[in-house]
Amino acid sequence: MTSQPSQAALLRKYDVPTPRYTSYPTVPYWNIDSFTNEKWIRAVRKTFEETNDTNGISIYIHLPFCESLCTYCACSTRITKNHNIEVPYIQALLKEWSFYRNIFGKRPLVRELHLGGGTPTFFSPQNLRWLITYILEEVELHHDFELSFEGHPNNTTREHLQTLFDLGATRVSFGVQDLDEKVQQTIHRIQPFENLQQVTMQAREIGYESVSFDLIYGLPFQTPFTVSDTIEKVLTLKPDRVSFYSYAHVPWLKPGQRGYETADLPSSSLKRHLYEIGRHLLRKANYADIGMDHFALRHDALFKAHVAGKLHRNFMGYTVTNTDLLIGLGASAISDAKYAYAQNEKKAEEYLGAIHHSGSAILKGHIHSDEDLLLKQCILQISCQGELSPELLMQVINARMLDALMEMEKEGILYLYEAGGLKVTTAGEPFIRNICRVFDSYMHETQSDREIFSKAI
Template sequence: MKTLALLDKYNRPVPRYTSYPAMPFWKTDKFTKEQWYKNVSETYAADPEQPVSLYVHLPFCEKLCTYCACNTHITRNHQVERPYLEALTAEWNLYCSLLGKRPQITELHLGGGTPTFFAPENLASFLRTVLGPEPRAAREAFSFEGHPLNTSDEHLRILHSFGFSRFSIGIQDFDPRVEYLINRFQTPEQVQRLTLRARELGYTSVNFDLVYGLPGQTREGLKKTIGEIIAMRPDRIAFYSYAHVPWKKPGQRRYTSADLPDGAAKIALQLAGREMFLEAGYRDIGMDHFALPGDALLDHARLHRNFMGYTLQDNKILIGLGASAISETPTAFAQNEKAVAAYQDSLAAGTLPTEKGHLQDKQDLYLRRQIMELMCQGVTKLNNLQSASLAPAISDLEADGLVRFQDNVLEVQAAGRLFLRNICAVLDPYLHGAQQDTERFSKAV
């Protein structure tokens, strides 16, 4: 089967391109906090009425999901909630001072960790500071992540009152053996009950997260899970590849590589899931995502991609609040301190907790636009120098039926949608000049 051969050929470590350059290539030695402050303030001053996007990282979880590669802090001590939210508020106030006022927010996402670890009343107190006390109309771009076992009616009602209309549930797999190995348990009945309740309360979009390539996962088990998912008819589905990085995330040492589907088996999982989604009427969006017909994200002409994923919001400023949160402007990226204690200490001292970042040069900006276009619209135009220097690599992609290249226009073909990361990597000079080690990035599939 040609697709299996291609998946095997292109299944190598490459960036996910949530930023360009990818984070390992950020020139952190040429970046200072002061430069970041100036960059943000000047970007906003150029249009003081512009809206911003806001990402809030809430890292706490009561127990460790062993597969997870996110920045998390495991504790059952809920006394951590208020000090952390106070630090978030302090960070928000510092950004408001930097901008000269509280900006309009048209995109807001609560990520984690487990945002619903926090008591509903504590989240409400924080959101009143950020958004104001008055109720807000539901907004398509206000979303949060919730765990099926601790997301309550009160969470759903309070967040909806602040304008949240999208709700994402992390499922991964319903197979009991997989759930045991990844230490994450929920039943289809619990997920369905939560989904129905969210819709009753007025949520217009429910997203399910699934992961393929997990320890103990089989094709039959995953197909059963997907069948149960499709029956619930979520509006969107994210179908991610498991990234095995035990050198970064010790929790993944609960199992070994022998417990993981091998290359061919993992590829079969990906293809089986994709086929089931498409047969059920879902359409694919860029990379890893599927949506029902009529979903706004299927408007590829307006599609944009940032650290929060695919979106229709193309705000110039994304402010990331919280430990490890990432912010961006059209010409720079910045990441906060990763450790909760270091993050809170910085704010206690009255300074933004920026830990590292990258200021983009002209080549970065040019390539960032091209990679964004490939990820979202599936087409971009190269200059003559690129066309000449990249001709062998592009010819290889074209011979495999992944792209069409004519008159300097590089267009992703239907077969190439599975290999967006690889296609973008061809354009990436940072990647070409780097040592190709397996610990820098996860594999494409």
């Protein structure tokens, strides 16, 4: 009987460029040639008519501005200290929202509204109140409506927290990344623990139901000691959720990451060890694994959705809200209309110009084929539930997929049922992205793939 390969051998094999699968197909493989604005409008209207009255819609607003560049960051940002940009940017957001309101033709039922960035708390509390109040005018709010936002511990004030709470916010996510001084200096993210402690306590005093922290492993100069120290300090604040992300080193796409050398980064084996240290400490503190890189306490809605099989994943990451229509507003924002995707102009100035000219800033998109829709469901089931139903697997399986899945079963990564379907094993949880990759008909072992995506582990 052949023994299973060691964890180290599996890490070497599967630590390859792989998407995070917040969408399928992933953005680099969108069929842009078949996309038109007219097709996108039809997809939005069709999805709205099919689902608005039941599940409602989600809204994501991208606020890209930051006062300084965090060099590890791979998000679409605009670095400036000029806060005069706030008003014209909000005016553009509201004009873009009017564009979609005209497509809907009636009042939308809003299930979810999330502010992401960049740094949403770059904007003043007064301007955020103006933005959200206008967006939520003449809409219906779902009975489970959730308003959430991302905050920077250094500039999120009590007024920010109170203003957004009064508008309906119940969840806030703070970007922590790492608390070691040398790491912070290297990634240009100086952020004292006391600032994080203060905003966390203020959010709880005001009444927020869920406080989340984002952490990253694989950053330059991280060691087992620094990661342990960061996690142990974070645990004293008892966040309801923790996202423990793998650092994506893509300096050819994000030049800011050239501020340090590849030699300053942990090796692949050490990087995975850093994750296992964090995972062990979080699980020891009663946090449960939720999908890829996420942990939650058992009272949190994310854990409850995971247990109930209702967890969903979209461009905002994991969410308890499963809506078929996600409208993305702002520079670089991506919308998902079930049958199609669309992305806005990436640079803030180009976004502002496009909105001023036509009310829309769509840069590119993708119209789903029937196969896309099936494979998207497969990837969602695996990434959200850690399993795949026989009904879906039997519709998409081919010889290439079967060979890859059978090999993964021999390696102890997953279990294939005789009646069809699969389940990810505990040992296979670190390789969920790789399992999803089996169902990605666009991915190939090419130079292009290696240049687009960060490594899976």
